[in-house]
Amino acid sequence: MGLLFHIGRYFAFMGSALRRPQRARVFFQSTLVELEAIGVQSVGIVALLSLFMGAVIAIQTAHQVSGWIPAYTVGFTVRQTMILEFAPTIIPVILSGKVGSNIASQIGTMQVTEQIDALEVMGVRSISYLVLPKLFAALLIFPFLVVISMVLGIGAGAWVCNTADLSSFADYKYGIQMDFSAFDVTYALIKTCVFSLIITSVSAYHGFYTAGGAREVGRSSTKAVVYSVVIVMVANLVITQLLLT
């Protein structure tokens, strides 16, 4: 019953969040602020993780490659791993820890300090005002972050292969071009868009229904991350099954 209650309330919450903004100008200004908070401030962590992951995947694959397995497998494996799974799934999961907890704690704090009541009393549709810019900003910026992650991961793989002499650049380049399907990128970006909505909406939901004080804000923040990650994983399975089979 608890699960059904939350599912019902979540969809009602989303219904309120997706209402037309009361003031277009305020909405666009808030969206710009959120683009900065969700996107620009996440570029560093996304770049760092992608560089290291691309390099590590290249080293691990090169370590396995011997005998009859061709050297271009390194480039191929790095490309496939980065495009199909690391960038579109693991990066959003990591961002749910950063962005999701931030959203939940921000909205949760507003709830327990009556800031949301203040919005309501003024006649502001608080859910739409607070959540829609975040959803919109995440939907716009997550794909960019994921593409940055793909490019940097594959680039880091090339760099480590070259500097550690794991495979020649020509082999690596051949590997990343071999059997390339543009649909893989489309699939990755579709996943990313869905995950961005899940992470922001689930986190905002947990933040909005915070009741109590500082401890409950912390709990909401934790729940936001846990539920976001679990739902992202389930959605990942469903989308992959739908699009790749």
Add this chain to the structure above:
Amino acid sequence: MIRVQGVGKSFGEKKVLHGIDAAFDAGAVNFIIGRSGSGKSVLTKCMVGLLEVDGGTVHFGSDDFTAMRFKEREVVRRRIGMLFQGGALFDSMTVLENVEFPLRMFSEMGADERMERAMECLRRVELEGAEHRFPAEISGGMQKRVALARAIVGRPKYLFCDEPNSGLDPQTAIVIDNLIRDLTQEYGTTTVVISHDMNSVIEIGDNIHFLHNGRVAWCGDRSEILNSGVEVLDSFVYASDLMRDIRSKLQGK
């Protein structure tokens, strides 16, 4: 004016408000007083629609707020200003942005006009010079005054103040009280103040409603409250040594 008729509210098994009837006059400072847990805040939240009533009606002028749909309520709410107990200032905005916010959302004013009006309200609450500071950088008393400036920036018809003096020193409390009284008279607002503070009640209370166990136990003005003859009100009013001392002196006269 605001009229509350037969308003009841329960939380699960616990009945907090038992059919409250009250009228709050325009151009007057109306107080709701009572002990902690008497239902003051719940009544106020029911009046502004933050809580749904179980029964009864709340009329703002001739508009039945409780019967309105969400969209219709939004229109009434734009005529309401509310000062929350903790200020409820938006912590990501500066003082000026906080005060300007209702105008940014609902007025057709240009940026210059909005800023001018916001600065006018900040001057009214004696906070000129603090406009670029964030709520976390100013004192509790200043936060209350910013919240009051935000509440009046849209020239509301109805002003609600939840414990405006809690946590303030006596001098700042008097400043806030005088502001509330002056603004009420100046704008002709229907002001509803929830308070425990007997100094404020006696200082600026035009109409006073005393709540006890979710019922209006007494209603009158400040000249009557000291001699109400209602036992539960007397024990509330004369709870402190200072007030008992004042009573003895009055009786001595």
